[in-house]
Amino acid sequence: SNSTAPIVIIGSGLAGYNLAKELRKLDAEQSLLMITGDDGRSYSKPMLSTGYGKGKTADELAMNTAAGMADQLNMTVRTNTRVTAIDVAAHTVSINDETVEYSKLVLAWGAEAVGPRIEGGAEDRVFSINDLEDYAAFRAVADGKKRVLIMGAGLIGCEFANDMTAGGFECEIVAPCDQTFPTLLPAPAASAVQAGLEGIGVKFHLGPLVSRIERDGEGVIATLDNGDTIQADVVVSAIGLRPRTQLAADAGIKVNHGIVADRLLQTSAEDVYTLGDCAEVEGRVLLYVLPLMASARALAKTLTGTPTEVSYGVMPVSVKTPACPVVVSPPPAGDAAGRWIVEQEGNDVQAEFRNEAGDLLGYALTGAKVANKVALNKELPAIMP
Ligand code: FAD
CATH class of the missing domain: 3.30.390.120 (Enolase-like; domain 1)
Incomplete structure (x- = not known):
């Protein structure tokens, strides 16, 4: 390994920044380079689904700029820069034609929203909201409008429905399952959340799939596979998240549902580590904040010379649906x-x-x-x- 090269962290989400903070508590001087595909602003992603209720725009949710974080953490942050390949033997990452060396590499590049495959030609009115820039883009289009169609009845779809209702929108949820939170809650609890959301005005269409979305004036008209139609001004897709694994797989790093890591958060490649939404730690892909915080603390120790296994305690998930x-x-x-x-x-x-x-x-x-x-x-x- 090239020990004079920096530790390179790919991704500026909660995983990347928490790791950098934990590293700096242990070592003030170690050279650190963060490379991020977005603008590098520091923000708390869970706040994306409480923005309307709390009256916060995307800019107001940002806690610091990339430059501010770079200063605070004595590191370099390269923004709007996507890593395009990894060479684990050479200990380098590529940014298009440019090559950057690492001593240790940390993959903290998160999960991507699963894109709906929908016909009808209104894709530009369908939004996934998985980062601050997505949120800003959605608000720019949705503010001043009234009707939101939300695809997906899981945690994120239900949180957005509650929050957007609080923000004055009329929300309808469509999902091809027979209950809310199909993978997370037993039926009686799922029904309670549904009833709570219905109590504030959310309409549910559970069972059918959205098969077509067409433009309809300024808005859209969605056709469900049971023949129903729904008119809306804007559509939010919250049908799922998938850990980003492709670049790792291309580099020969072992992936499964996420990037496979042991309890040291080490991948199958030497000097390559992973944490956060992209990581599968001993078989667990947990798309939540508490696991990545525990991982950041352990990994900071490992990267500064004290190999430390991560442990996850009791980590219940609080769903932000104040209606229930x-x-x-x-x-x-x-x-x-x-x-x-x-x-x-x-x-x-x-x-x-x-x-x-x-x-x-x-x-x-x-x-x-x-x-x-x-x-x-x-x-x-x-x-x-
Ligand atoms: P991300 O925040 O997705 O960061 C990934 C980073 O990698 C980004 O900076 C991206 O630009 C960068 N990147 C990706 N590919 C590349 C590339 N090729 N090159 C360079 N950079 C790249 N969890 C909870 O525990 N409680 C909650 O209440 C909660 N609410 C949520 C509400 C919403 C609406 C959402 C979407 C999620 C919520 N979560 C919640 C989940 C939690 O927010 C995530 O688990 C966490 O933010 C993931 O952080 P991350 O750093 O792993 O990934």
Whole structure:
């Protein structure tokens, strides 16, 4: 490895910047270069789905500029610069024709929004909102308009529906599943969130797919595969996120659902590490902030000479749907034998996932029951001790 070259971090999201901050706590001098495809502003991505409710524009959500962060963290930040290839043997990354050396490389390039494949020629009115620039572009088009069609009834679709309703929009959700949060919540909890959102005016079309979106004056008309049509001014696609893996795979780095890493966050390539939404750590792809914070702390130690395995404790997800608050700690996928035990009063649901022996493996709480998370967290096993 080339030890005089900088540690290169690709990506300026929460993973990249938290790692840089943790590194600087341990080593003030180590040469650091961040390369990012966006403008490098520091912001908290979860705030993208509370912007209307809190009355924050994209500019107001930005906490610092790339130059400000570079100053604060004594590093170089190259903005609007996409890495196009990695050569793990030579310890270099390419930016088109330019070659940049690294001593250690950190892939923190996140996940991309899955693009809907929709016919009809109105693609320019369909928005994915997965970073600050997406959010700014959406607001530029949506502000002053009224009707939003949201594709997807998962965490992000439901959060946007709640937030945009708070911002004065009329929201309709279309998703080809029979409940909200199809992968995250048991049915009674999902129904409670749906009822909460319906209570503030959100309309749901669960089951059909959007098959066509056409221009209709300034707005669009969407046709569902059950024949229904919906008129809207603008469309938000929230149908899923996919860890970015292609450049890693092209470089011969092992990928699965995400970029495969061990608990040192090391990939299959020497001196190449990964964390955040692009990483699959011992089989887990967790698209949340708490895992990347834990990863940033461990990886900073490893990169400064103290190999440190990351551990994930109890990390429940709070869903930002004030119309019906939700806290969920999903049972581990696959090997979790057990069943949901549900208590319900109206939209207040307490669902506990327990195994035969009665051990708590996961839970979902809605409405007033979210207050019980503190007690349940004490009973839950760590996600990756
Ligand atoms: P990103 O923030 O996506 O950063 C990736 C970076 O890599 C970007 O700077 C990008 O420009 C750069 N990049 C990509 N490709 C290249 C390339 N080839 N070359 C150079 N740079 C590149 N999590 C929670 O825990 N709680 C919440 O309440 C919550 N709410 C959310 C709400 C919304 C609307 C969304 C979208 C997500 C939410 N999440 C939440 C998830 C959380 O925000 C993410 O897990 C986290 O922000 C991921 O950070 P990251 O740094 O890994 O990725």
